[in-house]
Amino acid sequence: MVQLGSPQLKRSLVLDSNDLIGKQVKVAGWIKTRRDHGKLIFFDLRDRSGLVQLVINPKASENSYKLAQEIRPEFVVEAVGVVKNRPENTINRDLETGNVEIEINSITILSKAESLPFDMGAEELNLELPTLLDYRALTLRHRKIAQIFKVQEAIVEGFRIASKKIGCTEIVVPTIVASATEGGAGLFEMKYYDHKAFLAQSPQLYKQMLVTVFERVWTIAHAYRAEPSVTTRHLSETTQMDCEIGFVDFNDLLDLLEEVAVTMLRHVEEACGGILKDFKMESIAYGKIPRLTVREAQEIIYKEYGRDFRREKDLAPQDEVEICEWARKKHKSDFVTITHFPTTAKPFYTMPDPKNPEYSLSYDLLFRGIEILSGSQRIHDYKELVSSLKKRGLNPKDFEMYLQAFAYGMPPEGGFSFGMERITMKTLGLKNVREASLFPRDMERIDERFSKK
Amino acid sequence: MVQLGSPQLKRSLVLDSNDLIGKQVKVAGWIKTRRDHGKLIFFDLRDRSGLVQLVINPKASENSYKLAQEIRPEFVVEAVGVVKNRPENTINRDLETGNVEIEINSITILSKAESLPFDMGAEELNLELPTLLDYRALTLRHRKIAQIFKVQEAIVEGFRIASKKIGCTEIVVPTIVASATEGGAGLFEMKYYDHKAFLAQSPQLYKQMLVTVFERVWTIAHAYRAEPSVTTRHLSETTQMDCEIGFVDFNDLLDLLEEVAVTMLRHVEEACGGILKDFKMESIAYGKIPRLTVREAQEIIYKEYGRDFRREKDLAPQDEVEICEWARKKHKSDFVTITHFPTTAKPFYTMPDPKNPEYSLSYDLLFRGIEILSGSQRIHDYKELVSSLKKRGLNPKDFEMYLQAFAYGMPPEGGFSFGMERITMKTLGLKNVREASLFPRDMERIDERFSKK
Incomplete structure (x- = not known):
């Protein structure tokens, strides 16, 4: 259970992705949001340094694609992939890692999460105080x-x-x-x-x-x-x-x-x-x-x-x-x-x-x-x-x-x-x-x- | 009561005395020990920086000398005087200010202390735990x-x-x-x-x-x-x-x-x-x-x-x-x-x-x-x-x-x-x-x- 995948590769923080273009990296954190676009699945992954976009392409790894079907917000995952520059038209200037994304070869679920009682993905968490607490x-x-x-x-x-x-x-x-x-x-x-x-x-x-x-x-x-x-x-x-x-x-x-x-x-x-x-x-x-x-x-x-x-x-x-x-x-x-x-x-x-x-x-x-x-x-x-x-x-x-x-x-x-x-x-x-x-x-x-x- | 004497002179810490030889200083703190040597009274004064020796000479200030008669350990005093090099044979090498002493012109009691229940002047405070607490x-x-x-x-x-x-x-x-x-x-x-x-x-x-x-x-x-x-x-x-x-x-x-x-x-x-x-x-x-x-x-x-x-x-x-x-x-x-x-x-x-x-x-x-x-x-x-x-x-x-x-x-x-x-x-x-x-x-x-x- 404690064993983390790919032990030969050291985990890097998502913010470091900017300096690792073209490199294979291992990242870990919480899924903030999930988006399905035709054949591709996109995750925003959160760790203590910030957010980064993961791309799951069935052509790159069919296994990962299968597993990704069940991954929902707040799941804790570890993922290995290659840092790539994003296509010009998908650059996100509001995000510190908005120029890059990680194309995933393998993904592991470290901890599952129940369905969330409210949306955690938006910029603001508009909850009444009692719910917030x-x-x-x-x-x-x-x-x-x-x-x-x-x-x-x-x-x-x-x-x-x-x-x-x-x-x-x-x-x-x-x-x-x-x-x-x-x-x-x-x-x-x-x-x-x-x-x-x-x-x-x-x-x-x-x-x-x-x-x-x-x-x-x-x-x-x-x-x-x-x-x-x-x-x-x-x-x-x-x-x-x-x-x-x-x-x-x-x-x-x-x-x-x-x-x-x-x-x-x-x-x-x-x-x-x-x-x-x-x-x-x-x-x-x-x-x-x-x-x-x-x-x-x-x-x-x-x-x-x-x-x-x-x-x-x-x-x-x-x-x-x-x-x-x-x-x-x-x-x-x-x-x-x-x-x-x-x-x-x-x-x-x-x-x-x-x-x-x-x-x-x-x-x-x-x-x-x-x-x-x-x-x-x-x-x-x-x-x-x-x-x-x-x-x-x-x-x-x-x-x-x-x-x-x-x-x-x-x-x-x-x-x-x-x-x-x-x-x-x-x-x-x-x-x-x-x-x-x-x-x-x-x-x-x-x-x-x-x-x- | 709050008013401190000699408002025109800023208080200096006793450790600074080493750098103020020949200068008039104002110091304040607690009396650690008192020694009477013939006509002279010596005090060790403690503040947050350390200890320094004060000398009360009736020739320098008769008023201070009179007041000094009633000053005992743990009294809080403020004193103004001149920093002097100590005579060679009285230098105290165990003390950071052991090369100097302050010859006092005026001394003020800021707070009196009751007689102490035990000696606080020695290097070690050898008390049983219950008394210590x-x-x-x-x-x-x-x-x-x-x-x-x-x-x-x-x-x-x-x-x-x-x-x-x-x-x-x-x-x-x-x-x-x-x-x-x-x-x-x-x-x-x-x-x-x-x-x-x-x-x-x-x-x-x-x-x-x-x-x-x-x-x-x-x-x-x-x-x-x-x-x-x-x-x-x-x-x-x-x-x-x-x-x-x-x-x-x-x-x-x-x-x-x-x-x-x-x-x-x-x-x-x-x-x-x-x-x-x-x-x-x-x-x-x-x-x-x-x-x-x-x-x-x-x-x-x-x-x-x-x-x-x-x-x-x-x-x-x-x-x-x-x-x-x-x-x-x-x-x-x-x-x-x-x-x-x-x-x-x-x-x-x-x-x-x-x-x-x-x-x-x-x-x-x-x-x-x-x-x-x-x-x-x-x-x-x-x-x-x-x-x-x-x-x-x-x-x-x-x-x-x-x-x-x-x-x-x-x-x-x-x-x-x-x-x-x-x-x-x-x-x-x-x-x-x-x-x-x-x-x-x-x-x-x-x-x-x-x-x-």
């Missing part, structure tokens, strides 16, 4: 869907490059925790031997502790929120990309977060320019990023859009959309940094603004209408931190290890956290964050829908 | 402990470099799952809204599904095992570094796993040579890696060490130690690949050896006496896979999404998984895997010991 192991194979996760790979890589550039050390922190990180809401509870434990809402407390070890750290961590609502922006399990940095003040932090965001997304545009074009995305606008307090943003929204939410504590989704529109128009920037959220709206470790403690030294980075990052200067004084915990009704006893880091000397510090799925969503103009997660978790499904069971 | 937020700051996690960072980076080199795409897969991956034992259960869910024992099923999308994938994922035993080799939450690869046979897989292991560890030696020397580790022996079946390994152990375990299904820890000893002596290799474990001892997705289905196309990679990797060729035929599930008493209904990938065409494939903490442990000669995890999870503690509560 019900058949996730199949739909991910579609080029347009797979590309989303090539962009996601570039986002993660871009974040790594940027974090290393600013001198951060990578850390790996646990996700099983003994108490609530940001307060009690939205926690997933689990049994941990004879004890109760929780899934971490963020790597926050650990990355802060590690400032005392490496000064500057980064981590990519899973974060868990029991959000009992179904929005297009929230998932129950997300991936955070975090930095935490010692010996900095508020302005340093704003400089650093903007540097990391820009370095990361420039890398994405460089690595995945072709995909962004396929998704018809405009180039990201990197004008100087405006920095506004919540209050200033609300003023602008009032003046420019006539909606008066100047008494609200936070920005609503519609506010985020409008202020980003304004930034793009006015500052040629796809980003806006919003600062000074009300202290009570932020977690206990957030430093209040010494000039007006009702507001905090916190920030969000908005990108194309949505928050993709949040963070703050942190309280680094032990006593202040304990008092902030108590004010929120939290018990310092539950934060013993965390507080240790502060009891033994913590510098001024702060950090930020990017939401990987949201950045993916906005970089590609997706409508729902679920499309930006390989296997999204929400209250309605873990892979399969609960209602189906 | 009870004070984790403090002990991690000790150079010898922090270095463990610089090596870990290099291991992870080395794995990334190696995975990309063999053409893998990075994927991010979920950790909340609906059913047992490898069978029912050792699962952590959790509440998921109104449902029951589990923490993934591995990213196995997801990485296999993604072979049909990208052919070759890698991921670094947390894995959870409720191990109700306390050994020096097991943790409840670990970090796995995984590859999964399509269109390969058993020998390709052995070649690939050895290539990834060697590329990864060569990177570690290159990036962290100095640290490995500090830990008195010998260079890794990269002789051609012997490949033995379990039975062959047992024969060698019997012949070389006189212990007859030729009827055991698997290798015991002592066997792993001895066969590695043998490989080092006989083949100048710190690695041994063991293959063909009994089929019943391996998870349902493991392909039985067609020549003798009692044994499987599985492998472990041993490194310096311990298993650091395991994997196998997988069953890729849908019907065979369903029958294997049933044979293990598992319900195919619970694996619906996973089976989808096979129903729609899966190539021959296989993969492997490295244990990050175990590699860290063996690269540095640590005695317990808990030392190789920043915040280890086991049945006795989540940060704090349960018995203390």
